[in-house]
Amino acid sequence: MWRKIMGEKIRDLGEINLFERSMTVELNKATYKNGPRYIHIQNNNGRYQLTEEEFIKFVCIANKSAYQLRYLKNMEGDF
Numbered sequence: 001m002w003r004k005i006m007g008e009k010i011r012d013l014g015e016i017n018l019f020e021r022s023m024t025v026e027l028n029k030a031t032y033k034n035g036p037r038y039i040h041i042q043n044n045n046g047r048y049q050l051t052e053e054e055f056i057k058f059v060c061i062a063n064k065s066a067y068q069l070r071y072l073k074n075m076e077g078d079f
Contacts (some may be wrong), residue, residue, distance in 0.1 A: 007031045007038055021045070027052075 011059035014025050028038045034077040041048040050058060051052055 003045070010037070016041070 007030055009031055009075045012024060012026050016023055018041065023041050023043045026040045026042070028029055028040060030037050036051040036053065039050045039052060041050070
């Protein structure tokens with residue numbers, strides 16, 4: 001029988017606001033030998049679990065999207 005085991009928390013990486021909610025970002029150990037470490041983005045209402053690689057992609061996409069939105073707003077004038 002397969003069972004999911006949560007990795008042990010290494011440390012908090014910080015706090016972010018996601019979808020207008022304050023969330024904690026934490027780094028966790030791998031759940032198995034040589035496996036990926038996980039990033040948890042969580043609060044009392046829920047948790048997102050990403051590998052480090054997925055988290056880096058997520059942050060890059062979010063930053064690029066924010067930059068593009070600011071660029072478009074400047075082209076069209078202040079809102």
